[in-house]
Amino acid sequence: MSGPADVPKLFEGVRSGDRGALARAITLIESTRPDDGAAALRLLTMALPHSGNALRLGMTGIPGVGKSTLIDAFGRHAIDQGHRVAVLATDPSSQRSGGSILGDKTRMEELSRSDRAFIRPTPSSGLLGGVARRTRGSIVLCEAAGYDLVLVETVGVGQSELEVDRMTDLTLLLMIPGAGDELQGIKRGIMESADVIVLTKAAGPDPAMHRTARNALLNAIAFLPPRDSGRRPDVLLTDALTGSGVPELLRHVIELGTKDKASGYQQLRRQDQNVAWMHQAIREGLLERLVEDSALVERIDLLEGLVKRGETGPFQAANEVLERFRTGGAPRP
C-alpha cells in the first residue's frame, strides 16, 4: 500500500465483489509494514461478521502430484455448477527463488479466466512468517467477497499441510500411486488429517494400478483412528486432463460439508481453529513487535557481527535480545 489505506472504502469494494479490491485487501493484510498493521486489523474486524459462509477446502500433496491441474479442473467444474471459487496458494517450497521449474504462469490458466474465480498466488514469504494472518485472513476476506468455495493449496508432507488442516473444513490429500511404496511413505500424521484422499492422474496408462492403490489405501485407513468428525477418509480416483472423477469429487466434498454443518461439527471445528488462529497471531505478532523497536534492531545488528566473528555464542546473543525486549530496551540490572 502506498499511503494509508482507506479501510471502509476497501471493505466496500471487497463486499461488492470487486476482485481488484479483494486483491488489494489481501495485500494489506499480507503487508509487514508496521503502519499497515492497524489498518489490517480494522479490515479483518469488519470482514469477520460477513465471513464463514464458504466451504473451506485444503488441498495438499507432494510436488508433482498434480495439485494445480486438479484445482483448475475442479474449480472450473464447480463454477459450471454455480459456485464462486477462490484459490489461495500457500506453497512454501518455492520461497527461495519462486516458482517451479516449469513456471507458475501456466498454473490454473483456464480457471483464472473465469470471472467467478479468484486466484491468489503464493505470497512472498518474507522473514517474519505471518502465514497465519495471511492465509486465515485471506479466507475471511474471500468469504466476505462472496466466494462460497475457498481452496487452500499447499505442498505438504509435513508442517505446512497440518497448518492448512487447522484452517479449513476439509482436507483433501492428493496422491499418485507408484510413488514408491504407498504404505511406507504415508506418515500417520498426514493420513489422519485427510478427510478425502484423491488419487490423481487415474486415466494414465495403467488404470489397474489406481484400483490396486485405492484398495491398499482403504486397507491402511481401516487401521487408523477416525478423524474427530467420526469418519475415515474415502479414496477417490480423478483425472484432471479427462475430467473423470471431478464431478464425483465435488459432490463428495459438498456432501461432507453439508453433513458437518448440519451436525454442528463444522462450527465446533471452526471455533477450535479460531483459538488456534489467536495463538498463531500471538506468535507472529511477538516478532513483529520486536522489529518495531529500532534501538533493539540496531543492537541485533551489532550482535550479528559478534556472533559471526565467534565473539559470542548465538544463544547468548539471543538471550540478551530477549531480556532487552521484555524490559523495554534497557538490559536487566
Place this chain on the structure above:
Amino acid sequence: MSGPADVPKLFEGVRSGDRGALARAITLIESTRPDDGAAALRLLTMALPHSGNALRLGMTGIPGVGKSTLIDAFGRHAIDQGHRVAVLATDPSSQRSGGSILGDKTRMEELSRSDRAFIRPTPSSGLLGGVARRTRGSIVLCEAAGYDLVLVETVGVGQSELEVDRMTDLTLLLMIPGAGDELQGIKRGIMESADVIVLTKAAGPDPAMHRTARNALLNAIAFLPPRDSGRRPDVLLTDALTGSGVPELLRHVIELGTKDKASGYQQLRRQDQNVAWMHQAIREGLLERLVEDSALVERIDLLEGLVKRGETGPFQAANEVLERFRTGGAPRP
C-alpha cells in the same frame, strides 16, 4: 530432568563419550520447562568451544524415498571406515500421533547396534516449536561428544528441508525416479539447496530408469544457478539393500567437506548459520518468555473462551495479549 541438572558433571559425561550422558544432555536442551532453560544455556555455552569438528550432513526427501534405510547403510559403512556417526531426526510429519505406519522401531536397526553410533529419534514437538535450539544444540553436543559425522534427517519438500540446509554443511536430497514427472515435481527451492542428489533404490527391477532419471536431473540442474559454494549438485545412484553406491557417496561427501573446509567456505557458511541460529533462538525465546508469565497465560485462557464463543475476534484477542506482554502485564492505557 527431575531436579536441577548438574551441568558440569553432565558436560564431563558428554565429553568422555558416554552415550547416556549425551542423551540426557539433549533431553535437557529439548526441555521446555522454564527452570531447565538456564542449565541448557550453560551446557551449550560449555559445549560450543568443543564443537565444529564434524561434517554436518542434512538428509532430506519425501516419505517413502528410503531415508532411514540409506542412513542405516551409509552410517554402517562410515563406521567401518573409522568414523563416529550421530543421527538426529527432525521429521515433523509424525507429530500428531508419532511414527509411520510401519513403525519407527525398525528404523536404522543395524546402525543402532554399533557403539560408534548415536541415534536420536524425533523429539516430541510440543507446542512451542524450539526446533532451532533442539537440533542446532544437539549438533553442538554430538560434536563435543566426539562424533565426526552428524546426519540430520528430515522429511522435506518445503520448510523443514530448508531449515536443515541452514544448520548443516552439505544437504543431500534423496529422490526415487518414477515418482511422477521428475521435473514437474522439483521446486527450485529444493533443488537449489541440495549439494548432492541421491537416487535411491537403484538396484531395483529397472536400472535403466535410474540412469535416465540421472541424466534428466543433470540436465535440469544445468539450468539452475550454482550454490553459494560455486557448485551444482552431482547426482549419485545408491541402493541401500545391496550397498551399491554407498562407499562412493561417503567418499563424495567427505571430499566436498574437505574442499569446503580448505577453501574457507565451510567456515563462512557456519558463521552465517550461527547468525540464523541467533534469530531463530530469538523467535523461539519470545514465545517461551510469554508462557512464563502466569497472569498472561491466565488471560489467554480466558480469551480462548471468548474467541471460541465468537465474542471476540482471534486477531483482536491476539492484539490484547501482545500489548499486555510488552507492557509487563498491564494493558496499555
